[in-house]
Amino acid sequence: MAEENPMTFEDLMSLQTLDFGEGERGKEQFMSVRPAFCAGGGAGASFGGHVYAQGVWAAAQTVGSGMVVHNVHGFFTLPGMPDRPYVYEVTHLSEGKSYCTRNVNVRQPTTPPESRSRFKEEDAGKELGKICFSCICSFKRDEKETFKGHQGVRVQERWKEVLGSRNGEAWEKAPGVDAPWYHRQASTSPPPLLPIFPGLxxxxxxxxxxxxxxxLAYRTLSLYRPFGHLPISLPNLHACAHLYASDKNSLFIISNALGFGDQVGKMGSLSHSVVFHVPASELMFQGHDEEGGKLNWWVQEAWTPRSGQGRGMHESWIWSPSGRHVATTWQEGLIRRAEREEGEKQRLMWEEGMRKNGRLGGRGKL
Known part of the structure; x- marks a missing residue:
């Protein structure tokens, strides 16, 4: 069976502008059109990077030409549900010549719509639940450099022995869940049986x-690029692709580094912040490799500096193919170790979702 074509990032981020009357001045509403990725095939919480990136993309629809996101602080207050759309309410906090700021509050309908593959505008007219995500994002115009900036040794040099001259496609696709039990299941299941990560x-x-x-020495390196073409005229969409990538499997670095990747009882993002350091032109997915005219690979270098009290920190640097330090990320997550197998909620929810979708047989031992 051939693997289905993945959804492009531009399609994944599609928004419907909502118009339910005049509303309050300085506020706009948007709704997601495509469902968010869920590693459990539709059961369990959806991938948090979707609402994080799309919240900024919704805010980007309300700013003037030349304004590109440079700073995002987001808070996850409830798990996102993959079977219903996100409704984004964007509030204008400030307007300036060089900077402007937006607040985005996100809610979902309390009941799922009939279609779960492409949502319709009327789905946003249903009763909405409590806020599941909120962020403040700042946009700025490019400006002339008044001093020479600085950065560390580029990632391609520091990890030369690991990366070598291998093309990104030589490495395995990032798993839906970066946990030992998931890797064991993936190694025995044909690719079509596991949900395909969309967008990137x-x-x-x-x-x-x-x-x-x-x-403290534990590191992960992820290479990424978008599926499909991203228009050069939409720099904020390029930035949102980096935001989307920054959250992929992020908190699993904590459980893996501490050696209990198979005993995760509960895990979820609490807050996530990203700061972009470069002008808009350096955020773009441009350039081609010498072999097939494909976009070059970007690199996320991640580590965990601290954990305790049921929480852990994930930090990362994002690097361009040319070795520019493009962004820095900080994420705090809730993480608890299960004392018994019955407490491994992440794995059990994934198994339940895969069974409901006919992608997994009997229980078995992962």
Whole structure:
């Protein structure tokens, strides 16, 4: 069976502008058209990077020409449900010549719509639940440099022995869930049986020989690029693709670094912040490799500096194919270790969703 074509990032981020009367001045509403990715095939919480990136994309519809996102602080207050749309309410907080700021509050209908593959405008007219995500994002215009900036040694040099000259496609696709039990299941299941991650082609670099039992030295490298063409005229869409990538499997670095990847009881994002450091032109997915005219690969380098009290930190740097440090991310997540197998909620919810979708047989041992 051939693997189905993945959804392009532009299609995944599609928004419907909502118009339910005049509303309050300085506020606009939008609704997601495509459902968010769910590693459990439709059961369990949806991928948080979707609402994070699309919330900024919704805010970007309300800013003037030349304004490109440079700073996002988001808070996850409820799990997102993949069987219903996100409704984005964008509030104007400030307007300036160089900077402007938006607040985005996101809710979902309390009941799922009839169609779960492409949502319709009337779906947003249903009763909405409580806020499931909220963020403040700042946009700015490019400006002339008044001093020479600085950055560290580029990731391609520091990890030269690991990355070598291998093309991104030489690495395996990033797993739907970066946990040992998921890797075991994926190794015995044909690709079509596992949900395909939409929007971006993300590859996980094998860091086995580097990572030891020291959680502070634990590192992950992810290579990514979008599926489909992103218009050069939409720099904020390019930025949102980086935001989307920044959340992929992020918190699993904590459980894996601490050695309990198979015993996760509960995990979820609490807050996520990203700061872009470069002008809009350096956020764009441009350039081609020498082999097939394909877009070059961007790199996310991640680590975990601290954990405790049922929480953990994920930090990362995002690098361009040319070695520019493009963005810095900080994420705090709730993470708890299960004392018994029955408490491994992440795995059990995934199994339940896969069974409901006919993608997994008897229970078995993962």
């Amino acid at each position: 082609d993300i590859r996980k670099v094998n860091m086995t020989h580097h990572n030891t039992s020291d959680p």
